[in-house]
Amino acid sequence: MSTSTSPTKQVRMGIIGLGLIAEYHMRSLHTISGVSIVAVSDVNPNRLQAIGEQLQLPASKRYAHYEALIRDPEVDAILSLTPNDVHFDIIRIALEEHKAVLAEKPLTLTWEEADQLKKLYTANPVPLLVHYKHRYGAAFQYTKQLLDEQKLGKIYNIQFRYLMDAFAPYRQHPYTWRHNLAKAGSGVVGDTASHIIDLARFLVGEFKSVAALLHTITPERFDPITGLPVKVDVEDLAAFHGIVGDNTVGTFITHKNAIGIRHDIEVDIYGELGTLHASLNNPESIRIVLRDLEHPGTEYETWAVPVIYNHTAYEDFVELARGKSVDRAPIFEDGYKNQWVLEKILQSWKENGRLVEM
Secondary structure: OOOOOOOOOOOOEEEEOOOOOHHHHHHHHOOOOEEEEEEEEEOHHHHHHHHHHOOOOOOEEEEEOHHHHHHOOOEEEEEEEHHHHHHHHHHHHHHHHHHHEEOOOOOOOOOHHHHHHHHHHHOOOOOOEEEOOOHHHHHHHHHHHHOOOOOOOEEEEEEEEEOOOOOOOOOOOOOOHOOOOOHHOOOOOHHHHHHHHHHHHHHHHOOEEEEEEEOOOOEEOOOOOOOEEOOOOOOOEEEEEEEEEOEEEEEEEEEEOOOOOOEEEEEEEOOOOOOEEOOOOOOEEEEEOOOOOOOOOOOOEEEOOOOOOOOHHHHHHHHOOOOOOOOOOOEHEEEEEEHHHHHHHHHHOOOOOEEEEO
16 A cells, blocks of 8 residues: 555545435544545435434535535535436536545446546546445455465366345335335445446456346335335346356355345355355354365364554545545446446346356
């Protein structure tokens, strides 16, 4: 990591999008020294007022439209927590104003938007971190170290599962923008598959091909305002496979109908020298077995994850905003390449699940 500015440089943060998740993000930002939240923006006037008062911000720093916040000269960096259909515009304006951005995933609504941003970013780059927060899981960071050290030798197969029960029928989850193709661009493909795509790229390498099966388990959900059913026009289950890295076969599944699994990512990696299992919900250890001719009966062992892997995306974003480089951070290029994989998954399904080369 190289330092070009003082690590104590103050970072004045503006937050766009004040849904309930914003309060989690604000608590995380408040733990970082030298960071202050100086402006907020939301289309909901009630949320804007409530969060503005909570942060004790003057009315002049409570923006009804995100563009005014981004162009505020007293804002150094942007935290974007909006639906996918405005990701492109927020990043575009931030590039114009040359301001750091912590952007929610996926990078954009469509591949065409990502490609346009790539041209703008190349001409005028800014510190930008895409919020693929799960690569910061301590067990996954340790797994990365072990793979870099060739502990498993050549990797033959990886299996990733990202499951939760948030959309299970018994929960009666209402219709939201995530169930709307025009707002979200896709369902779990952009929402949760994007996380395990990033994790696979981080651990093993780039996708070379992909074939997909998408499915909608719950075709209608009720409108929380009217109580009437609304058609869901995106998928809520995605299964796909392909070649990743150095001829590694990858298999992936994600959905939010897994009763009994509140929220977890499980990763299994099979190599010529052994097998490794890591989980988001078990950040303190991994399970690994290493065998060779001299030790054919070796069993699984539990290895403790070193405490050095205690990082967050927020900390790395602040470092980027201060002019430092962070090797582990998912930057613009990661978001751009991830968007290309999402595009190919959607293309594969539109073409009856055929294997699509990258």
